[in-house]
Amino acid sequence: DAKTTQPPSMDCAEGRAANLPCNHSTISGNEYVYWYRQIHSQGPQYIIHGLKNNETNEMASLIITEDRKSSTLILPHATLRDTAVYYCIVRVVGDTGGFKTIFGAGTRLFVKA
């Protein structure tokens, strides 16, 4: 699976949009981009994933560049409860692939009042 690069930490003001970048310049055509987050003392929580189109759900939006070499996770109105470590992962998906999700160190997002 391709490697991802994320900033180690970011700050965001409460109520503002949090934009978390991820670089995955070696991504291949059959690899999806996944985002998880981990709040202190809990297991990681799935947020969103996509292949090449932008995606949106009730938690966040995922913007993937046209060349797929980078992506941005957007939390439109960050709250204090969004303070967490956010992991960007790329993995092959298929019946036999994608079974070993590899996590990096992630981005520690601090949402401040």
Added chain:
Amino acid sequence: DTGVSQDPRHKITKRGQNVTFRCDPISEHNRLYWYRQTLGQGPEFLTYFQNEAQLEKSRLLSDRFSAERPKGSFSTLEIQRTEQGDSAMYLCASSLSGTGQSPLHFGNGTRLTVT
């Protein structure tokens, strides 16, 4: 609650003792994963089951570690002769196969402290 359940939440043991953790995945999920996480690091993959078959083990999983999923439902992770370096959070996750894109659903982990 129908999420992934792990037991116990915390375990303190003395070096050299054996410990066993249990994971109950989401009932319809046939894939089950174990990860280990130390402070400040992301989760590290340990092993993975599809139904009752253990299909991959990481090099991190030394001979002292063994995982089972006897009936393709719950799983256990045993650590024999614990060492201080085994102190970590042990996370279990489950997912569906066949849908390809199925994300991992994690439990809240078992925190192991070896004294």
